Amino acid sequence: MQIWNCAGCDHTLYFDNFTCLRCGAALGFLPDRMEMAALQAEGGGELWLPVQAAEAEGYRRCANASAHDACNWMVPAADSDPYCVACRLNRTIPDLSAGNNLALWKRLEAEKRRLVYGLMRLGLPVIGKPDDPERGVAFDFLADPDPQFREGPGVVTGHADGVITLNVAEADDAVRERMRQDMAEPYRTILGHFRHESGHYYWDRLVRDSNWLETVRERFGDESLDYGEALERHYQVGPPPDWSERFVSHYASSHPWEDWAESWAHYLHIVDTLETAWQLGMRVRPKVDEAEELSLDSHRDPYRESRFQVLMDAWTPLTVALNNLNRSMGQPDAYPFVLAAEPLAKLELVHDIVCAQRSA
Secondary structure (H helix, E strand, C coil), X not given: CCXXXXXXXXXXXXXXXXXXXXXXXXXXXXXXXXXXXXXXXXXXXXXXXXXXXXXXXXXXXXXHHHHHCCCCEEEECCCCCCCCCCHHHEEECCCCCCCCHHHHHHHHHHHHXXXXXXHHHCCCCCCECCCCCCCCEXXXXXXXXXXXXXXXXXXXXXXXXXEEEEEHHHHCHXXXXXXXXHCCCCCCCHHHHHHHHHXXXXXXXXXXXXXXXXHHHHHHCCCCCCHHXXXXXXXHHCCCCCHHHHCCCCHHHHCHHHHHHHHHHHHHHHHHHHHHHHXXXXXXXCCCCCCHHHCEECCCCHHHCCCHHHHHHHHHHHHHHHHXXXXXXCCCCCCCCCCCXXXXXXXXXHHHHHHHHHHC
8 A cells, every 4th residue: 555745744544534634625536637635625625635736627526525424536627427437336325324334335345445446556447337337346235234254146245247245243352253253264264255256256357258268277177067066065064184385365265256255355465464564664684694585675556566576475475574563462363374385376366367367
């Protein structure tokens, strides 16, 4: 994730900021510029101009900002849609007057914006169903008093025909922690859900009807295997004993579609975390002899890196540093994974497909 400077006072700005904490300037993320900007109101507050950007034609606040204080993304004044490019992807939101739905939904929206930001930085198509009913994407955020978080028939969380559905209870820390324990998923997060389900969507967009299909089948397996039976077998029997040598997670072993989606999500985790390290100017220089493989000097934009090995050369020392810092604070590993050769080859194929799409 990028960081920015306030144009009014030069204070550091972060992706989730609504207001500059030093000078109090109103802030908004400009998706067309991919930057966080200090804003000045024009025309009675309906129009906002970026400070020190005289060429800008002006922006409006997203309708979810004015109605619910739930979004910091802006809409170009010339755009007739009241919602920003992230919020307009919503097809269904829960009843915000019921229970804790408003607070939970706002957490979902914050993580969804991170997903959309990453997809846009990768140069991937992010088009809503109103603009492309056949191939567009939409989000349904549903409330269920007794949530069950398994994918498949009759279950809320999942993807089908471009619609990504998430139960708002996933934004409840206590509920999500219980499900993390029950389903043995050490890395269960809201953002992880979004990235995983987006993987199913981009399978349809980038793989299913493309020249990549046979290559992906060779690496991930035949996705025509019965999906329902595969999931049922996974939940009853569990992953194969050697799953860590072949898959990025035990859930990835359930079916080739899930292998792809888990690998896709993992790739998005990697590039976004590496961008944060790059923006912070992070360096890792272990004070021991012969530790060059654990050295990091983050000076490249990972979202524009064409060589997968460059990403991995930076990723390994960063995760070693993160895990050891967490242990020093008495916390579990920030990155509880060890990537074997086969999962790495799958991640590289995801990278190649993303790069090809960006080039196209």
